[in-house]
Amino acid sequence: MATNSHTEQPSGHKGAFPPFNPTTFASQLFWLVIAFVVLYVLMAKLAIPRIGSIIESRQKSIADDLAGAASLKAESDAAIAAYEKALAEARARAQAIANETRDKQAAAAEATRKRLEGELNAKLAEAEKTIAATKQAAMANVRGIAADATKAIVERLIGKAPADAAVDAAVADALKS
């Protein structure tokens, strides 16, 4: 039989090479069948459904999370699109208002400028007229002064006052040249 004294002596057992000793086959077979069937039942009924459900629930929760993330992303994308649309609208409106204001102000400025220019031109013309009149008056005065001066100088030089007509002719001749 397989039973023998469990000693570390090299000659502790004689007979067949243990793996080929047919007397132990029956008991090994018996216990293998029991162990394997018990293990199989425990695996099939307990371990495998358990691990399978854990993995499945993980995959489900991952899929759910991914779906949630996708829907949140879609929401945020929509919000971004709405925001950008509002922004573009506001920008366009601001542009229009700015353009309008600028045009209005440019027109007003142009009108003011034209009015001022007109006034200035009128003033200028008036001033020019005044200048011309003054100049004329002054020229007349200059002629008078020149004639008086000439008469006085000539009287001092020759001791006799010249004729008014001759003085006027001479002054006119000198002013002309």
Add this chain to the structure above:
Amino acid sequence: MAVDPIHQFQIIDLFPVVKIGHTEIAFTNSAAYMAVAVLVIMLFLIGGTARRSLVPGRLQSAAELSYEFVANTIRSTAGTEGMRFFPFVFTLFMFILVVNLIGLIPYTFTVTTHIVITATLALSVFVTVLVYGFWKNGLHFFNLFVPKGIPVYILPLIVFIEVLSFISRPISHSVRLFANMLAGHITLKVFASFITLLGGLGIFGIAGATLPLALVVALTALELLVAFLQAYVFAILTCIYLNDAIHPGH
């Protein structure tokens, strides 16, 4: 102290349990290690997932990883229809893996170093393939042995070879696991015994014993790989054989 490298494979009766016919069935060290393996697997898979956390901890991650690893292996080799055998393949994989890994702990017993264990497991796969193949496909299951596009004059030879390879599957399936585990443990034991042999030879012996010690460390790492790889190979071959039962028409 010379140690017999075969001693570790000894089946030891701990206490008798039942008597079937003339055969006494005792609770053995092998049975104890199988029970421990079942317990360890359940602790790992049920205990590890006790918190059912959405973000798994280390143990739960490992449990889920082993689940998905086997599930992906089945899907890639036998398609989604193969998932009906998921409990079977997962049980096979975990049982062989845990039994192999427990066996790597010094002074323990490795259940899979016995041909009767691996042969029973391989035969259970073989029978499952046969029963499911005929149940699902009826006589079309024989298409498995008749590859398409083969000239008629060599067809008998091909069919003969196919049948022969089909029948020899459980043998290669079981011997591969058995021989790998047996050879690995014998090698480990032999090199480990060199350490004690050389260590008893005085100062030079102790210096010389470092070489087999380093070898044993390296071999243990290799055996860890083999323990996983053989469980994986057994599971993936099971998937491939089951695929034949599900889709017999090549």
